Amino acid sequence: MGHVIVVGAGQAGSSCVAKLRNGGFDGDVTLIGAEPVPPYQRPPLSKAYLMGDMSLERLFLRPEAFYADNGIALRMQSEVESLDTATRTLSVSGETLSYDELVLTTGSTPNRLPDAIGGNLEGVFVVRDLADVDAMAPRFTKGAKVLIVGGGYIGLEAASVAAKLGLEVVLVEMADRILQRVAAPETSDFFRGLHRGHGVDIREGVGLDRLTGTGAVTGARLTDGTEIAADFVIVGVGIRPGTALAEAAGIDVENGIKVDAQGRTSAPHVWAAGDCTSFPYRGGRIRLESVPNAIDQAEVVAQNIMGAGKDYVAKPWFWSDQYDVKLQIAGLNTGYDRVVTRRVDADSVGFWYYRGDELVAVDAMNDPRGYMVGKRLIEGGKSPDPAVIADPATDLKALLKG
Template sequence: MKIVIVGAGQAAASLAARLRAKGHGGEIVLIGAEPVAPYQRPPLSKAYLLGQMGLDRLVLRGTDWWADQRIILRLGETAQAIDPVRRVVITDKGQVAYDALALTLGAHARRLPAAMGGDLPGVHVIRALADVDRLAPQMQPGRRLIVIGGGYIGLEAAAVARKLDLTVTVIEAAPRILGRVAAVETADMIRALHRAHGVEILESTGISHITGTDRATGVALNDGRELPADLIVTGIGVLPETALAQTAGLTLDNGIATDALGRTSDPAIWAAGDCASFPWADGRLRLESVGNAIDMAEAVADNILGADKPYRPKPWFWSDQFDAKLQIAGLGTGHDRIVTRPGDSQHGGSVWYFRNSRLIAVDALNDARAFMIGKRLIEAGRSPDPQAIATTADLKALL
């Protein structure tokens, strides 16, 4: 069986490795639009942008590994369409036939519209290696950076910029930072962390447009103010890559819709990672995380080979900002109670999410013990008494 993987990120590398580990001896072809082998994305906005990690450490596997595993890399090649009848992927360099096709296309950064100046030179996003290679030389001490968007990517970029001694302002249109992804209590800890390091955070602040003609010179706010800037980073979320799936007539629903096995509406085509949504509770879920990219890709690889085992995600995330690490286990969506617990450091502590008295998520800032214990409790389906979380001297007793 010839298996073709389109998309060359974390999910693609994990899927290909799993196929070989599970004994698949047939041809595996990996097609990626970027000219480099699959690499880690999380360090892009942190260690790589800081210059602390080179491309040699960023890539997931060395050149020899791909050759040893007999996995054909077709890099710098863009898949343009899928012909599901003939089972062929059409690229800008030819056609690739498949018996089974896996789409690990990831997501792309949302950009401000051109009418708002989103395409001006000096306006950056952080998603791919090339994005950071363009941004890094501009991050010079003393320059003024405006970050549009108070989500994790924007805040990570802000933290790196302050480490590099730029003047940094974060603009968030919503009432608070991290509004879609974290509780008020977690946002309060992160806001305090940034302000302690000199980052200016403007919340409930809408943007009219980016100023400048040949190049971005600042940001005009809805209240009439104009903030000058030497460079701008937009961190306003990502959108799943679905255009290729659409050409094949696949069902889309918050990404490429799959069943519990990772199979799309075409039985010969599968999907995994940031681009894919799967059944969850009474609806569908799409997770943007390294953990999901790895776990779902491995589940899909197993199911391509006949395992017939539904994917059961164990969500976990992390974000490094300054010298602090935020670790998240579970999904806090729909919580009806929050319990907080102080940590050992000034900028630290944990936030515990409950729904109907059931523990569903934990945010832990500089508190690895709280993260690990919370993660184990959630995965085991155990929910300690909320008051015990707040008062127990040793969290390990909750296990």
């Protein structure tokens, strides 16, 4: 059945090769990764792993032996230098490999601070891979001063770990509020209060002018003129899709590697899945940065390589763990014009997003039932009356029966 090569040994890549084998593909399968370890979970890196609550082996998506046992050639610490779609070949660490079908699961890359403002100083970190977290972990000592640049989920998760370990934490967000790009003011307010309650100094509406220090970072000057001391800095200012290999090969890119509903790129016999892709969704195109999307889309691509002819229908959901709060998000809140609050108890609340009369998303804090029901309602195209949602006496599960 030929040779399938998957480039990118993250969640999507691992899911794709596993699905190929589980689906009965009996050709050659090769998974190529840049890191020296087998595919692993990324979300726990900034939480349980950084806290020391999860070992390296527990991070692995599958035991290393899984790949050999299933006839998957796992090439770790390998660099893909170029792709030639005409000859169906890859240059990998100086060697030429031929493929019959190629899957790009090249993920995403964190944005870094410019060198001109101190981004290249020692002690400045991003949170993306194992090496990043291993490098910063020794600095998480009680009383150390950490500056976190960016008030998105990555920054807030890092702040929660640092605060729990007794560090002095300052978080700066240049937008008017934390989570402004991804959540309603109500969710921002909830997490602002949570973090301040744990001693995090959150400063909104102020940016970073530059980091200070000679060789190593020692502090920062903010755009309001404030100067703060810092033993190290964590940068969480978004990510960009890993499109370099595809672009160099002439494959169409549009906010990610552009794929059709079945995961095909503009080049014959080349597919893509995960964070690196943009795909059709409800009349437009989106790119999702989430583990569920990486798994589901990669599995659909694997099935389509085997001839399934199946469209990928995204069911967006996300999560974040901060302190003792589990945030679960269902749907996409794009274009919302109303937020309905459903208070469960003192520690649990949900924010339900409506666009007109349509329920489009739910942010559920320590409210797994609200999340589960909201997700199923959104997937089923059902939109309960907002007044019904706001009423704490409403039996949410009963709404699924209508």
